[in-house]
Amino acid sequence: MARGRRGLISAAVTVVCAVTVLAAPGPAFAAAGAPRPTPTPSASSSPAASTDKELEEVRERLEKLYREAAAATDAYNAAEEKADEQSRQLVELAKKIVKGKEKLAELKERAGAAARAQYRTGGLPPEAQLMLSEDPEEFLDGTGRVLQGERATKHLIEETKRTQEDLEQYAADASAQWKKLEANRKAKATAQKKIEKQIAAAEKLESQLEKEERERLAELEREAARKAQNDWLDTGILDDLDGKATARGKQAVKYATAQIGKPYVWGAEGPDSFDCSGLTSQAWASAGRGIPRTSQQQWQQLTRVPVEDMRPGDLVIYFDDASHVGMYIGDGTIVHAPRPGRTVTIAGAGSMPILGVVRPDAG
The missing domain is CATH 1.10.287 (Helix Hairpins)
Structure with missing residues (x-):
């Protein structure tokens, strides 16, 4: 100031x-140690695995x-x-x-x-x-x-x-x-x-995890995301997804995808790092459309559209508390800033529980 x-x-x-x-704030969660493994008697596994x-x-x-x-x-x-x-x-x-x-x-x-x-x-x-x-x-x-x-x-x-x-x-x-x-x-x-x-x-x-455990954990994360995405695609959702992006929607998608590889930092709105709603709000700002800053505000204030009607540039809101958001870019995928320790990336639109879809440039 x-x-x-x-x-x-x-x-x-x-x-x-x-x-x-x-x-007074709501309850905080104390840090917990990782569950330590019980040695599994197997000739092919390490006692610490x-x-x-x-x-x-x-x-x-x-x-x-x-x-x-x-x-x-x-x-x-x-x-x-x-x-x-x-x-x-x-x-x-x-x-x-x-x-x-x-x-x-x-x-x-x-x-x-x-x-x-x-x-x-x-x-x-x-x-x-x-x-x-x-x-x-x-x-x-x-x-x-x-x-x-x-x-x-x-x-x-x-x-x-x-x-x-x-x-x-x-x-x-x-x-x-x-x-x-x-x-x-x-x-x-x-x-x-x-x-x-x-x-x-x-x-x-x-x-607290060993290198091999961290690698296996990352694979489990990918498997969970793939399963969720495949289950979503098996509903036939892509058969109905044929919406075309508007000029502003294309610009928003262009901005968001240009940030791929930049780190997630909570509270960040670019240009070097983003959190999930920082990415989507700045992408639409680049297209000349100001939208609310947070994923919860985006869910509450923007026009909602059916999932089967979404088009590139629309925002996909995730989880019951609307705590995450990504931008739909077509072919059943989104671009998003996932979480701390990750970078802006492309993921399956159905890889997380979808709460709903909102459209910044409705009408």
């Missing part, structure tokens, strides 16, 4: 005297940890977006307060000038001024001007009162916005702690 902007916010929040405390069943348990545990981290990332991104908006609103309120103070000072100066003019007439009632006047006609002209002056003074008083009321309202609004800003800063901090805790737990779990 620029120094001038900070100054405006500072001017606006001098009225703030309390900070809203964010509600885990069975596929045990590695499958590890895979499911890792998936759970990374999904929880993804949900926390959505919360972090939403809080950050709200905090940015509240900062902008505080700046606007600060500008209004500054202008209001300048206007009030001008009105007070005008009121003072009117008071000084009245003092110069001696504050005499009109009858006395008529009797003392050497030129009654001039007096009558002056009386008209006095009446105009009285009306102007009344208007001046009313305008001053409205300006003071506006300043009080701006101050109250600034106080409320400041409290919301602080609450969202706390929400960001809470989400960040949860993200870091979940990722650390997952990394610790993976670090």
